[in-house]
Amino acid sequence: MAARGKAFMASLSGTSLEYYDFAVYGTASALVFPQLFFPGNDPLTGLLLAFTTFAVGYVSRPVGGFVFGRLGDTLGRKRVLVTTLLLIGAATVLIGLLPTYATIGVTAPIALVLLRFAQGVGVGGEWGSAVLLSGEFGDPRRRGFWSSAAQIGPPAGNLLANGVFAVLAAALTTDQLLSWGWRVAFLLSALLVAFGLWIRLTLEDTPVFRALQETGSTSATPIREVLRTQPRGLVAAILSRLGPDVAYSLLTVFVLSYATRSGGFGRAEVLSAVLVGSALQLGLVPAFGALSDRWNRRLVSLVAVVGIGVWVFVLFPAAASGSFGLLLLGVVVGLALHAMAYGPQAAFITEQFSPRLRSTGSSLGYTVAGVLGGALAPLLLTSLQADLGWAAAAVYVAVACVLSAVGLALGRDHDPREDEELAAAAPAARTQTGP
Known part of the structure; x- marks a missing residue:
């Protein structure tokens, strides 16, 4: 149990720190980057350009997924996790030191895009191994709960990022925030990464990966093998994430700009609403992960994505109402439904593939x-x-949720016997090969 608990905490803490780095960029994209790196006469154009660099962090994720996902199956989960933490931490600190457009002109947004790309590569390589770190140390019959450790990372990181910006927005004037205050949020990453490395370097690799090595079952060409032998699982994994992903961007990034522009809220008010919702997710994500171990995992996720698809039509009017109570209700319920979809998601996705x-x-x-x-x-x-x-934006979110429902229908239910049979085969392999 000690090893399980340590792996759970390592997955949770490391992923939280990496998602702090990723989330702090999203918050800055909505609040300060349009003025600092994309100045112009049209605020909407600046916001769109800032969100374009935000998107680069997602576009570069498959690079990290291809490179580090493969290494996780060939070299091990632990090595990948140390490398990705260093990569995203270095990129975030450099963003905090980056001169703005007013200082170095067009070089500033170009450098910002490159560093955002590096952030995305790190996060793309992080998730797969972080999920397996806790999930493969834990009981395969309770994988929903154990795998949720990595799923707590995004709301925890978002809580930290928005918390830092909320304090800065409340303590500083707008000029101070735009001048130097925003850099504090990025430079804090250096301390957080050092803490995450300390935890991860003390771990050994997962029992499942060690069993794969002992039985000679690792794959030499895992990418090719996934595409050739398990395409349905890959499609199910991709589609199942779409609705929750779009909803999370709405509830933690887009709402920051929409509520300030359409609802007349101050930055601190919107950040406070997101903070409350993210804090609740810290408990709801593992709770819904555990619930999916008792009930059918796909059913729990389906109820959640349907709920998101309906609630989004409440969220937009609430965010534009000018009432902080309605804004808070819209964001908190939305993030609670997201937690219901997100808690079981790690287990669902990993269970679509053989060990x-x-x-x-x-x-x-x-x-x-x-x-x-x-x-x-x-x-x-x-x-x-x-x-x-x-309404058009709300329909877009609802359509993404419909696609997630299709992905859940395509997926398979979990089979814990895969891990149990592998664990039983490993001692036999040791006996045959000798000490």
């Missing part, structure tokens, strides 16, 4: 869905709302 291909398959499914869902969401939401009104 020898889990890192590769999970990473590909996660990162490709990120491009189709989270990367495009802030851009499409902004454009649709500006051109056609909030």
Whole structure:
């Protein structure tokens, strides 16, 4: 149990720190980057350009998924997790040191895009191995709960990122925030990454990967094998993420700009609403992960994506109402429904692939869905709302949820015997080969 608990905490803490880095960029894209790196006469154009660089972090995720997902199945989960943490931490600190457009001109947004790309590569490589770190140390019959450790990372990271920006927005004037305050949020990453490395370097690799090595069952070409032998699982993994991904971008990134522009809220008020919802997710994500171990995992997720698809038509009017109570209700309920979909998601995705291909398959499914869902969401939401009104943006979210329902229908239910049979085979392999 000690090893399970340590793996759970390592997965949770490391992923939280990486998603802090990723989330702090999203918050800055909505609040400060349009003025600092994309100045112009049209605020909407600046916002769209800032969200474009936000999207780069999702577009680059498949690079991390391809590279590090494969390495997770060939070299091990632990090595991947140390490398990805260093990569995203370095990129985030460099963003905090980056001169703005006023100082170095067009070089500033170009450098920002490159560093955002590096962030995305790190996050894309992180998720697959982080999920397996806790999931493969835990009981395969309770994988929903154990795998949720990595799923707590995004709301925890978002809570940290928005919390830092909320404090900065409340303590500083707008000029101070735009001048130097925003850099504090990025530079804090150095301390967080050091803490995450300390935890991860003390771990050994997962029992499942060690059993794969002992039985000679690792794959030499995992990407090719996933595409050739398990395409249905890959499609199910990709589609199942679309609705929750789009909803999360709406509830944690787009709402920051929409509520300030359409509802007349201050930055601190919107950040506070997101903070409350993210704090509740810290408990709801593992709770719904555990619930999916008792009930059918696909059914729990289906109820959640249907709920998101309906609630989005409440969220937009609430965010534009000018009432903080309605804004808070809209965001909190939305993030609670997201937690219901997100808690079981890690287990569902990893269970679509055999143990020898889990890192590769999970990473590909996660990162490709990120491009189709989270990367495009802030851009499409902004454009649709500006051109056609909030109802068109809400329909976009609802359609993404319908596609997720299709993915859940295509997926398979979990079979814990795969891990149990592999664990039983490993001692036999040791006996045959000798000490």
